Amino acid sequence: MSSESKEGEANKDPRDVVDDSCKGPFLFLAFSAIIWLLVYSIFSMLSGVKVHSYGMMVDTAWLSYGRIQPASQLALQYGFLVQLGLAISAWILSHRGKTVLVDGGYLYFGGLIWNVGVTLGFVGILSGGISGLEGLQMPVHVIPILLTGYVLVGVSLVQTNNRRTDEQMSPAQWFLFTATLWLPWILGSAYLLIYYFKAKGVMANIVDWWFMQNFSKVYLTFIALGVCSHFFSLSNSYRLIGRGYALFAFWILLLFGSIGGVSLAAPVPAWLPALSTVTSVFYFIGIVSIWYVLYHMQNGASAEDNISLMRLGLIVFGVVSILNFLFAFPMMGKSAEFTTFGPSIELLFNLGFVGLVLLASFYYIFPHMVKFGLSPKITKIQNIIFILGFMIASLPSALGGLMSGDAVLGSGFYFSSVGDLFLVFASLLLFLNFLYAIIMSIKTCDCLSQLFSKEQAKEVEA
Amino acid sequence: MTIGLSFIMGLVAASVSYFMLSLWWPVAIILGIAVWLAFGLFGLKMDSAFTLLSGAILVFCISLSVMIMRSSDQLSGxxxxxxxxxxxxxxxxxxxxxGNAPSGERxxxxxGCAACHTQHVTHEGVxxxxxxxxSEKNHSAVKEAVNRFYQVTGNPASGGIALGLPVGEWETVALGVSVSDAAKARGFLSSAGASVDVQVRFNGEDLEKDNFSNPDGRGWGKRRSVARDYLFVERPMLGSVRIGPDLSNVGTRLNRSTLMRLLLDPKSIRRNSKMPQHRFLFDVVKESNEKGIITIRNKDEQVFYKPTKEAEALVDYLLSLKSANYPLEEAPVYQPFTSSLPKPEEAKKEMEEKTGDEGSDTK
Incomplete structure (x- = not known):
């Protein structure tokens, strides 16, 4: 290393050094996530078209509704949300811990294996290898691949958190660290219980519901809450309001989010749906508590675009939580049972809360990585289309489900296809915007060149 | 954490230990106090990854134990x-x-038929x-029992039924009462020496239609589905959304040719059907000589479709689905008044008369 570059390294802002260490893995995972978002939106639109257009694409089994729909869900949850969540978790854990990303190579390798798993799962579902379970639709052989990929990524994130230089852990770190641990535990347990111990009959469904509940109420919620908590406190100069309430919310959400998820009419012992109702009530107490903390934190936050998007995400989260709380009771829940209400609200949660919060943080982090931000105009347009997309794809369909009842497809489903079309445009714009920024960064500055230079990479690690 | 919040945490810990983990109550209370002290007095800060990890492992074990182990214990028998x-x-x-049904299940x-169809029937109430x-002997005692039943159930005005209670004839005493009220009525009447007859009615949109008790029934089963229905199914495809009807007892509702037509051209069976065509399960043939060929009129020409082996297997599987039709101890079907049922001899006579009438009609 030359003396000049050594001097430059020493004078570098520590935050830039942390950014440099995260750059490669972050861009790799974010790029994969955005591609999967595009794949999701295209296949989700196709599945809607299959319902409206009688006689379209009916000669090939690959494109039957029963295959496209679960494949699109896999792309959304495992392809987009989990990967972008991992990328952002890596960045936040490094910044919060004031340390460089440890073992970044694991993130590349794990991310690669995770993508292979998601691709195999996606192709497996399209070619008819569906498991028949709602939460774990992918073929059985894909789960160990996903698990391996995630564990490799997780090793890096856990190491990074352990080597933090700032002793105190913030709520953002609690949420992100626990989420990082939680997914492999639940995925591994569900796999072992269903396929290794051969859970028979409805026992397999109970394990599947348990997994779905944990995936959504703990894993995805914790990722999004951790991200919100970090960015609100970041724009408040790391000021935390109500640490006690955050601690209370953390344990309540973890405990009661990990139990339940059994629908009211499920053919299982009656105590299981009753338990699910009880845990929903307690979970809601945790939601109120964390809402209180985040509300006060965002009060002092700036009015930047990404913070505004997070605020919108939190509003969506509040609405979804209230609906989930109300519909957990038999009186309300029965009217929504088996209708399109449930999947629509799930979509609203996935895209309107988790997706939006992750995208908002991506918009903030991306310019720090490549020094050539996304085009502000296109970003604004894509955000508007994205918000319109998930609103139109979910709300009319949810309302239609409540009004029409089950076994009848209300007109809300037609609106949902319009929403899907918006989402295709939004994800396409995001993909092109991202690609353009990367290309321009490579062309105009040397900020990405170190990704390809071994010497520089070694320097950063050192 | 404030003392109030930490107290709530302790309360939650004690409740979870007692109600969910079924721990002995003194242990649950001690655990609750320990949590209260940990968060309130000692100010557990969660600044170490070890604390976080230990807590997360504990919660994970509670979650597994409460939901998975408990249900497994109950269902494994x-x-x-x-x-x-x-x-x-x-x-x-x-x-x-x-036979061919297991391949059909595959x-x-x-x-992904479960994306649109469920396979579990529900009921709303019983x-x-x-x-x-x-009899003449116990008439006044039974009248008193009827009055008492209506007083106990908080509906004394209906006790007027007791006034017109005939001797030696069956009389309806209560209509549409709940399980607990039915048990009370049965207890009062039996202790007064009356003979008691009970009719059990289930209602709910999914169940069979009955003009009196279940006018909105869709006929998807005679009872609700229970865990025993799926005893031999590996990963049951229960489904969660009904874009189409429930298929629990589709084998009793539809026949082979209707199911084949539904797969090939659903709109030919129901005009407003949202089900997509499954043409990939059929081969186009030139002639309609073979058995099982389905003819579809496409504008001016006729197209002949022959079901593939996959289609045959799928229909075999669908025809085998008759799960919500038979009574089980935990899920009985409609039980009418036994006193209203014809006596075996009368029923035999009735049947003979009916057969005779039908025979003469045919002639």
Whole structure:
């Protein structure tokens, strides 16, 4: 290393050094996530078209509704949300811990294996290898691949958190660290219980519901809450309001989010749906508590675009939580049972809360990585289309489900296809915007060149 | 954490230990106090990854134990049950899939049919009707029992029924009462020396239509589905959204040719059907000489479709689905008043008369 570059390294802002260490893995995972978002939106639109257009694409089994729909869900949850969540978790854990990303190579390798798993799962579902379970639709052989990929990524994130230089852990770190641990535990347990111990009959469904509940109420919620908590406190100069309430919310959400998820009419012992109702009530107490903390934190936050998007995400989260709380009771829940209400609200949660919060943080982090931000105009347009997309794809369909009842497809489903079309445009714009920024960064500055230079990479690690 | 919040945490910990983990109550209380002290007095800060990890592992074990282990303990003892079919023949239920049906189940799974169809029937409620028979000896005691029942159930105005209670004839005493009220009525009437007859009615959109008790029934089953229905199914495809009808007992509702047509061209069976065509399960042939060929008129020409092996297997599987039709101990079907049923001899005579009438009509 030359003396000049050594001097430059020493004078570098520590935050830039942390950014440099995260750059490669972050861009790799974010790029994969955005591609999967595009794949999701295209296949989700196709599945809607299959319902409206009688006689379209009916000669090939690959494109039957029963295959496209679960494949699109896999792309959304495992392809987009989990990967972008991992990328952002890596960045936040490094910044919060004031340390460089440890073992970044694991993130590349794990991310690669995770993508292979998601691709195999996606192709497996399209070619008819569906498991028949709602939460774990992918073929059985894909789960160990996903698990391996995630564990490799997780090793890096856990190491990074352990080597933090700032002793105190913030709520953002609690949420992100626990989420990082939680997914492999639940995925591994569900796999072992269903396929290794051969859970028979409805026992397999109970394990599947348990997994779905944990995936959504703990894993995805914790990722999004951790991200919100970090960015609100970041724009408040790391000021935390109500640490006690955050601690209370953390344990309540973890405990009661990990139990339940059994629908009211499920053919299982009656105590299981009753338990699910009880845990929903307690979970809601945790939601109120964390809402209180985040509300006060965002009060002092700036009015930047990404913070505004997070605020919108939190509003969506509040609405979804209230609906989930109300519909957990038999009186309300029965009217929504088996209708399109449930999947629509799930979509609203996935895209309107988790997706939006992750995208908002991506918009903030991306310019720090490549020094050539996304085009502000296109970003604004894509955000508007994205918000319109998930609103139109979910709300009319949810309302239609409540009004029409089950076994009848209300007109809300037609609106949902319009929403899907918006989402295709939004994800396409995001993909092109991202690609353009990367290309321009490579062309105009040397900020990405170190990704390809071994010497520089070694320097950063050192 | 404030003392109030930490107290709530302790309360939650004690409740979870007692109600969910079924721990001995003193242990639950000690655990609750320990949590209260940890968060309130000692100010557990969670600044170490070890604290976080230990807590997360504990919660994960609680979650597994409460939901998975407990249900597994309860469900692992499920066995066959004896039941009767429509003709009164006794058999062991559930019946494993036979012949071509297991391959059909694989086809059903691989095409993701569960994305639109559920396979579990629900009911909304159960109601009981009660009839009583009083003799001259116990007439006044039974009248008193009826009055007492209505007083206890908080509906004394209906006690007027007791005034007109006949002697030696069955009289409806209560209509549409709940399980607990039915048990009370039965207890009062039996202790007064009356003969009691109970009719059990289930209602809910999914169940069979009945103009009196279940006018909105869709006929998807005679009872609700229970865990025993899926005893032999590996990863049951219960489904969660009904874009199409429930298929629990589709084998009793539809025949082979209708199911084939539904797969090939659903709109030819129901005009407003949202089900997509499954043409990939059929081969186009030139002639309609073979058995099972389906003809579809496409504008001016006719197209002949022959079901593939996959389609045949799928239909075999669908025809084997008759799960919510037979009574089980934990899920009985509609039970009418036994006093209203014809006596065996009368029924035999009635049947003979009916057969004779039909025979003469045919002639």
């Amino acid at each position: 499920l066995q066959y049950a004896d039941t009767v079919d429509e003709t009164g023949t006794e058999f062991r239920y559930p019946v494993p899939l036979l 086809v059903y799974r691989s095409h 109601e009981f009707d009660i009839k009583a028979l009083a």
